[in-house]
Amino acid sequence: MGSHTTESSFRVIGTRPIRHDGVEKVTGRAKYGADYYVAGMLHGKVLRSPHAHARIKSIDFSRALALPGVKAVVTGKDLPEGENKTVPLGEMTVNPRYLGQNILARDKVLYYGHAVAAVAAISPHIAEQALELIEVDYEVLPPVLSVEQAMAEGAPILHPDLRNEELGDVPTNVAKHVVLTRGDVEAGFREAHFIVEREFRTSMVHQGYIEPHNALAIYNADGKATIYCSTQGPFEVRGMSAAVLGLPVGSIKVVPAEIGGGFGGKTTVYLEPLALLLAMKTGQPVKMVMTRSEVLRATGPTSGSLIRVKMGCTKEGKITAAKIWMAYEAGAFPGSPVGAATMTVLAPYAIPNVQIDGYDVVVNKPKTAAYRAPGATNAAFAAETVIDELAELCGIDPLDIRILNGAREGTPHPAGPPYRRIGFIETCEAIKASEHYRSNLEGPNRGRGVASGFWFNAGMQSAAVVNIHLDGTASVVTGSPDIGGTRAACAMIAAEVLGLNVEDVRPVVTDTDSIGHTDVTGGSRVTFATGMAVFRAAEDALAQLKERAAKLWECKVEEVEFRDGKFYCKTNNATPLSVSELAKRLPRLGGPVTGRATVNARGVGPSFATCCIDVEVDPETGRVQILRCTVAQDAGRAIHPAYVEGQMQGGTAQGIGWALNEEYIYDSDGHLMNSTLLDYRMPTCPDLPMIETIIVEVPNPGHPLGVRGVGEVSIVPPPAAIANAVYRAVGVRMTELPMSPARLWKAIAQKESTRSGLGRAQHG
Amino acid sequence: MANVHIPTQMRQLCGGQELVKIPGKTVRELIEELEHRFPGVKNYLLDGNDLRPSIAVWVDGELAPAGLLETVGPESEVHFMPAIGGG
Amino acid sequence: MHEFTYVAPSSVEEIVQFLAQHREKARPFCGGTDILVQMRSGVRRPSYLLDVKTAPETRLFEFDPAKGLRIGAAVPCADVSADPAVRRYYPGLAEAANLIGSVQIRNRASLGGNLANASPAADTVPALIALGAKAVLRSVQGQREVPVEGFVTAPGRTILNADEVITEFVIPPPQRGGADAYLRFVPRNEMDIAVAGVGVFVKMEGQRCVEARIVLGAVGPTQIVASEAMAYLRGRTLNEGVVSHAAELAAQAASPIDDVRGTREFRRHLVAVLTRRSLLAAAKRAQANQS
């Protein structure tokens, strides 16, 4: 693993200790949401719509309720209607009415798999049997399955009350239109020597976490509730469940279990309010666990999209103008990541003339949820393919065109302010200098492609508490569920500040009653924002320890110095004390020391990644094998490099899956045809090579340790990098994701006619 | 005078201007002044007493978590951008 | 999952007695890799699940160069593909058995189950048909030996009577100059269902093909024997042109559908590609088997 490391004087940061929760996870002792069992627990199951779009005329669950062992049945009528208004909730915005309707359909079902009723019974098998006894009378309506269908004149309308600002009081499936402009795009095209214009399509894809959604809800007679679940955002689960059920937020405690992957998909609620509703109805604890088919049919995929890109550059490769039109499937309710897509699509580049239009479009498919750098991957697939084509027309290296046009400190972001110090160019240079990029790729039907990506990263709210124990060890308490090693990063930051060994700092992820509000584990924010809170909480603890030492030594606190893990008195020759030596004396020096800090973090530094992928195509079958893959990403500062690499590798692997085989396949009635992991084809171990990583460290000036988020951006480049590699291997430009064998074979077969059709390269 | 960058879809309310220089010590004051000059801006940016959840304000190159209460300096650059969520 | 009774018989005799009594209500199973998934989704709802592998006769594994190969219906695919005799004399069968699912699946899935499940995409079925394998069926009425070819009559349907069970497979002895091969196409490298699969057997005398069998999987409601292509190859020298023409004939014999795993057009094309590649692989092996 390569590393561009800045000179550092850190003792703990930058090392690779064994994660604190590791032993529990390799011995099977770690408790994930589905691993909780309580006495008297019932099991809940959900009845789901067999139609993509239908009106619910009636629901008769009397036979289900009569089945021995069944304790309760609930339908949409059991939920309050909720306010039809977008309200902020932590990182996200939420429309309580839509959220409630997604959890249990009210008058209409809007996608295949939409929840219609839920049952609680004494065993999961009985609950399943009860579902078969619920009779729902549907009036089936025509489904809308693509953004084109949804935006067409006279399209069936999903939400009769949906309006957008532009159209005024007219029913529509377009929830939002976002426009970003800079300069004069037509003038920019007039300056261009080469112009490329292409249209791209991408399918809905799922986050694919291995652990299905789960929840165990306990409701007590005093009106207090506890929910155990695997979530990225326990505070969001609390807020959303309260909103959906019309309960006071403070009446719910959420205990975050270990979480088996999320990638954005576990930042919202599906089962949690349902389990609580059933628990309220029965007076017994209710546990619910989704099947894989439910996960794929009814939890957040990310948007499929239609994107048109027109981009022009000078003979030398300087991009003069870009015009982009993009429509994203929101799923059944408004809220695709198209806003982020408009703001990320050109973010790595300094382009003087830009026009970007984005549309958020509802369709009869599951409501989309966040997925790793939401919106950015679809958009980068389009833009980064066109940039590759421009490089080819100019006859320059695809990395050089990126460096030539690349954003640097001071370059204005296409939608807003100038960047502070960023590391985009450095990621390109790192790939350019890599052994991989400099090596020769030999053999027929092989090709190499590169692409880059951008993600904002997020700051937001976090709280942290650092407790100094009497033996000189410490615990770090946060509210950030640990998906990929953030506990270790938090412990390392505290250990660094306090001069402790990292093993002597125990990281704890606690429940919503035991720590201040902490936003989701998402937006690549935990090591950045929660890490910042931990850093300050540790500093707070250290300041208190200095006061205690001053008390002990009867000197002024300013005279106490802390270095190399020891407290010294600058004015008398008291024997220096380590943290553990001082900790022992705390009872007589005023009692325990607890450092604390809360942040609504400022200073977020965006991330860039550049990826290089070699492929081999079987031209007879259209099958692509990834031969080699290297990714360079700016981490700002890698606290635990092994888990930074892990994020880069995992994101890259998801990008590769998105590129090659992952897609939601619907029939013309809107039934999802591939709701198993056999037919929703995520990469398996033999599908991937080792994923080589280059951690670039351009410290973020906005963070005390230079940290940027690392969790998301690496998913962005691979689809475009693979499309560009496929082009070099077999001479076809793929404009649709996934580049599945059938599609690629067809494109190869139609190679000659394709050139005059879809794509257009012209001299301006 | 802070430099307020007007997002594309708000420009029609602001006589097509991309950049407006206005006085104010907080984002709230800037918006009040904008509304004074260009009626309708407030409704575009605010829902009741706070920024619309779909809009984020950036001050001097940084997302401003305090929103309307964010203080601005005499030379500050202020951008209104779509709010985003991460995965 | 619905309620059912599990029965673990200790002999084939017990199995057939039970089947005679309960007929359609009972379903024999081996590895459960298909039936349990189907029962969870409500596709099949047997009242009795009859664990065939607990009868020792179904675990039989015998090879004799003169008599051929006998494999119990419940032998896991992992054992079939790992067996030295199968790898040496029936490499196409080893290939097919080694492609099903993952290690976990192959440790449970059996040839008997793969056949009785009657999926058009079953990997071992074209390989068995190409080898001219027969299935041994038992009932209280007695025993019959039927060719694997024609056993599957439609997706999920077979000629098996409600009181019958597959106990073993009989595969003809290896022939001098003969060899088999199986290839399938899947988008991933493993853990996938065939988009198309082709099992072939060829017998060579020098460069000349004296016998060829080509069996197509996943491109019709049942496995398809590409008779025209087989007849065309007989007596011809297997050069690139001849093999390509046979592959085209095989593609014409396919009657694929559009589904979630592939389009009609793509599948027909794949048949040609896989037929050509598997014929060349089998011919190479057959030539090596001549001495």
Next chain:
Amino acid sequence: MRKVAVQTTLNGEPVEFLCEPRQSLLEVLRDVLNLTGTKEGCLTGDCGACSVLFDGRVVCSCLVLGVEAQGAQIQTVEGLAHGNELSVLQRKFLEHAALQCGICTPGFLIAAKALLDHNLNPSESEVRYALAGNLCRCTGYDKIVRAVMDAAKEMREREAYG
């Protein structure tokens, strides 16, 4: 439904349990025996999170009935360590940071053990195919493959030098 009494050997210890015939071995391990280290990911045999060793062979416990465990030897992730001493594989997974969320880890450890039990010198390709039935969505498999190869190396050395 009448329950069936089953005697089996679980992680080397004799165990007796009652289960319905329709309960999978996975359900029995988790819901009846409280061994929740074995995870549910798909219930169709496609993800490998529920992998256990059944008479020494790796299988998906979601596709095995609990009643089939009668007389069998079952080994789960809970049985990999010897008391407080982690197995080489477990240790290597930690040293190589071969887990992120950890939900697939028990299944990978079991599948890797099944490989190394009969092949202490696997190639990278052999490791990848032996683990093909186990999906991991976090790591891109890189560090998992390295951990298994490194475990094999240490176990080879241990064998060679006693």
